[in-house]
Amino acid sequence: xxxxxxLVALDEAAERIGLRPGMALADARAMIPAIAVADxxxxxxxxxxxxxADWAERYTPLVALDPPDGLLLDIxxxxxxxxxxxxxxxxxxxxxxxxxxxxxxxxxxxxxxxIAAARQGPGGAIxxxxxxxxxxxxxxxxxxLDPETVAALDRVGLKxxxxxxxxxxxxxxxxxxxxxxxxxxxxxxxEEEAINPRRPVAPLVAERRFAEPVSREEDIxxxxxxLAAALAGTLEKTGEGARALELAxxxxxxxxxxxxxxxxxxxxxxxxxxxxFREKFSGLAEEIDAGFGFxxxxxxxxxxxxxxxxQIDLAGDALADGDLDQLVDRIGARLGPEHVxxxxxxxxxxxxxxxxxxxxxxxxxxxxxAPPSSCFSSPSSDIDRPLRLFARPEPVDAIAEVPDGxxxxxxxxxxxxxxxxxxxxxxxxxxxxEDSPDQLTxxxxxxxxxxxxxxxxFREGLFExxxxxxxxxxxxxxx
Amino acid sequence: xxxxxxxxxxSIARLRRRIGEIEGRPGDxxxxxxxxxxxxxxxxxxxxxxxxxxxxDERIGGGLKRNGLHEIRAGETRDAAAATGxxxxxxxxxxxxxxxxxxxxxxxAAGREAGLPYGTGLDRFGLDSRRLVVVxxxxxxxxxxxxxxxxxxxxxxxVLAEIRGSPKQLDLTASRRLxxxxxxxxxxxxxLRQAGAVLPGAAVTRWLVAPRPASPVDNFPAGIGxxxxxxxxxxxxxxxxxxFDLEWDxxxxxxxxxxxxxxxxxxxxxxPSLSPDRPDLSPxxxxxxxxxxxx
Numbered sequence: 111x112x113x114x115x116x117l118v119a120l121d122e123a124a125e126r127i128g129l130r131p132g133m134a135l136a137d138a139r140a141m142i143p144a145i146a147v148a149d150x151x152x153x154x155x156x157x158x159x160x161x162x163a164d165w166a167e168r169y170t171p172l173v174a175l176d177p178p179d180g181l182l183l184d185i186x187x188x189x190x191x192x193x194x195x196x197x198x199x200x201x202x203x204x205x206x207x208x209x210x211x212x213x214x215x216x217x218x219x220x221x222x223x224x225i226a227a228a229r230q231g232p233g234g235a236i237x238x239x240x241x242x243x244x245x246x247x248x249x250x251x252x253x254x255l256d257p258e259t260v261a262a263l264d265r266v267g268l269k270x271x272x273x274x275x276x277x278x279x280x281x282x283x284x285x286x287x288x289x290x291x292x293x294x295x296x297x298x299x300x301e302e303e304a305i306n307p308r309r310p311v312a313p314l315v316a317e318r319r320f321a322e323p324v325s326r327e328e329d330i331x332x333x334x335x336x337l338a339a340a341l342a343g344t345l346e347k348t349g350e351g352a353r354a355l356e357l358a359x360x361x362x363x364x365x366x367x368x369x370x371x372x373x374x375x376x377x378x379x380x381x382x383x384x385x386x387f388r389e390k391f392s393g394l395a396e397e398i399d400a401g402f403g404f405x406x407x408x409x410x411x412x413x414x415x416x417x418x419x420x421q422i423d424l425a426g427d428a429l430a431d432g433d434l435d436q437l438v439d440r441i442g443a444r445l446g447p448e449h450v451x452x453x454x455x456x457x458x459x460x461x462x463x464x465x466x467x468x469x470x471x472x473x474x475x476x477x478x479x480a481p482p483s484s485c486f487s488s489p490s491s492d493i494d495r496p497l498r499l500f501a502r503p504e505p506v507d508a509i510a511e512v513p514d515g516x517x518x519x520x521x522x523x524x525x526x527x528x529x530x531x532x533x534x535x536x537x538x539x540x541x542x543x544e545d546s547p548d549q550l551t552x553x554x555x556x557x558x559x560x561x562x563x564x565x566x567x568f569r570e571g572l573f574e575x576x577x578x579x580x581x582x583x584x585x586x587x588x589x
Numbered sequence: 590x591x592x593x594x595x596x597x598x599x600s601i602a603r604l605r606r607r608i609g610e611i612e613g614r615p616g617d618x619x620x621x622x623x624x625x626x627x628x629x630x631x632x633x634x635x636x637x638x639x640x641x642x643x644x645x646d647e648r649i650g651g652g653l654k655r656n657g658l659h660e661i662r663a664g665e666t667r668d669a670a671a672a673t674g675x676x677x678x679x680x681x682x683x684x685x686x687x688x689x690x691x692x693x694x695x696x697x698a699a700g701r702e703a704g705l706p707y708g709t710g711l712d713r714f715g716l717d718s719r720r721l722v723v724v725x726x727x728x729x730x731x732x733x734x735x736x737x738x739x740x741x742x743x744x745x746x747x748v749l750a751e752i753r754g755s756p757k758q759l760d761l762t763a764s765r766r767l768x769x770x771x772x773x774x775x776x777x778x779x780x781l782r783q784a785g786a787v788l789p790g791a792a793v794t795r796w797l798v799a800p801r802p803a804s805p806v807d808n809f810p811a812g813i814g815x816x817x818x819x820x821x822x823x824x825x826x827x828x829x830x831x832x833f834d835l836e837w838d839x840x841x842x843x844x845x846x847x848x849x850x851x852x853x854x855x856x857x858x859x860x861p862s863l864s865p866d867r868p869d870l871s872p873x874x875x876x877x878x879x880x881x882x883x884x
Contacts, residue, residue: 433743433744434722434745437738437742437745438722440738441724441735444731445731449725449726450722450723450724451722451724452719452722452723453706453708453711453718453721453723455709455718461707464708464709465707465708465709467723470722492713493710493713493815493839494713495707495710495713496670496704496710497673497677497706497707497711498670498703498704498706498710499704499710500704500705501701501704530802531802531803531811531813532813533812533813556813557813558802558803558813560802561799561802562671562799562803562817563667563670563671563800564800564803564813586707587669587670588670588710589670589671589673589675589678589818589837
């Protein structure tokens with residue numbers, strides 16, 4: 111019976127005619143031959159729940175998942191924005207129903223009580239004083255206990271939460287574990303329980319709701335500008351600037367689109383914020399589908415940092431450095447921050463590791479450190495390193511004297527080159543103290559062909575000591 | 590200092606200076622607005638970047654216009670290194686008087702074919718790689734966008750953009766836009782084109798670069814010495830064209846005509862410094878009002 115097809119979820123009509131979750135599909139078909147079934151898809155269900163959770167952020171940023179089919183919203187301090195708890199509940203139910211969901215919702219003083227009320231109880235807004243009375247007639251399974259505990263309690267005749275409330279605590283804890291009493295205390299509010307929001311809460315948020323959904327780009331831009339101005343005022347009071355911003359567009363049908371931008375230095379000027387989003391929008395691979403319009407726009411500062419007011423006030427023409435940071439931000443917003451980089455020197459003598467590209471965005475350190483001057487950096491004033499290095503050394507066919515002579519001629523990219531002059535070898539051994547056991551010693555040569563092209567070639571492996579047949583590579587080109 | 594002794598000559602001289610400025614010529618050597626050592630503005634200390642070679646500088650009106658677009662072309666992919674070298678040398682000379690960062694925009698295809706800019710090599714070549722901000726773009730259209738944004742940014746000394754081939758976005762309109770941006774901001778635009786055909790453009794000068802055998806350093810004649818390039822001036826505002834073999838000395842950050850240094854002492858003779866208040870080399874006694882335009 112283990113591999114039988116079973117019912118996972120049912121709609122209301124199916125429940126009414128006596129089908130139950132866990133029932134084998136064959137049994138259900140025997141009862142009602144005409145039932146419509148679809149394969150269960152837990153991944154799609156989870157994705158749908160995530161999407162609904164996204165949508166639910168219109169009520170509060172503190173949204174947690176209660177899998178497989180529940181959501182927890184911490185509406186502390188948010189209910190009055192919607193005209194009170196009852197009005198919020200009505201609004202939520204109406205909007206979910208309009209989207210085609212069947213939902214049960216409840217508001218209570220603790221997450222445990224709210225879940226019990228929504229899943230098994232009457233729903234609606236339950237005052238803290240009525241929590242015990244509401245919980246008492248509910249089944250013990252409403253306390254979010256594991257099935258074994260519920261079954262064990264059932265065997266001794268404890269079926270309702272009210273029976274637990276009347277029973278002495280010490281024997282209960284001794285027999286069924288402390289988890290039972292903890293869940294009970296949490297539901298009653300005797301023990302603190304925090305919900306675990308699925309996304310970090312932004313320190314600063316500004317939002318605007320529309321009675322009539324907006325879809326035109328100009329309207330969204332104007333809204334964004336006014337939200338940015340609202341945030342700028344708050345940021346100015348705290349002496350901070352935004353390092354990361356997120357724009358959330360709530361579509362009428364429940365879909366939420368989030369667009370995030372980052373900055374090199376704290377910004378709060380609405381003009382700069384607008385510019386960043388403009389670049390981001392024009393760089394987006396897929397256009398934002400406005401559908402039937404957006405009924406809420408939210409701009410959140412997801413990361414803030416202390417900002418020197420002078421830098422921000424003078425940003426623009428007067429402050430050249432700030433100007434560059436803004437450029438880096440704009441390019442990063444449009445092409446992706448990983449496309450903008452600065453070259454950083456590293457203390458190694460393996461040529462391709464000596465210079466790495468690091469993000470051009472400013473970190474905590476204002477100035478980049480000077481390149482390390484160690485025994486590795488050659489004191490020579492010669493141009494002994496190429497101007498351009500290939501991302502990967504390219505194999506070449508070279509003719510050279512054994513064991514360690516310079517190349518006489520070579521074939522690279524299907525063209526033959528005759529070496530007119532060569533300098534070398536410069537021997538660079540593998541870094542045995544690093545994790546590179548297979549790397550061979552390289553002999554580098556600077557060569558010039560008869561027409562003046564200058565190349566940096568290396569022979570990999572010492573002849574007869576490391577390899578029988580050393581291979582040649584083109585690593586870079588000189589000016 | 591005034592060119593004319595006539596009362597009316599004064600206004601003519603002013604007009605000449607004005608035209609000279611538009612044409613990118615240093616004028617008659619008199620103090621000019623916008624040029625000269627106006628360091629307080631912080632925008633630019635000189636209006637041209639000279640080669641330090643009178644023969645060459647005279648041809649192009651004193652040097653490369655700082656607030657202009659200059660095209661550097663490599664005929665074949667294998668010549669891209671030489672073109673990069675010439676551009677880097679120009680940037681290194683620019684960096685002597687201008688401490689602002691430099692933006693290097695490169696198309697992924699260009700980097701794949703000719704290699705990526707290598708910091709250690711740039712340092713040895715005379716350009717401090719810490720001043721570079723490198724932007725990698727996938728498409729030519731994006732490269733042109735970043736190029737234009739960079740040219741608008743007054744916090745930069747110069748923008749070097751590298752594009753491979755002759756993409757269709759690179760038309761006269763795009764080139765004019767870039768030249769206009771460079772003119773407005775004073776940020777020098779260097780356009781490095783790998784294996785690209787000659788296209789109509791608004792660049793002030795256009796150079797075709799190919800490598801030449803390096804000139805040996807005196808104390809090591811058998812080795813590979815200073816890089817030498819054959820520069821073909823294909824187009825300039827003054828109408829002058831020509832071909833020059835130029836040698837780069839990374840120690841002193843100077844150009845020289847190839848062969849001119851031969852037979853010199855082993856230690857290089859220090860050249861005059863590039864101080865911003867230095868008078869122009871060999872000022873033309875009579876300012877030229879206008880030249881025939883180059884195609």
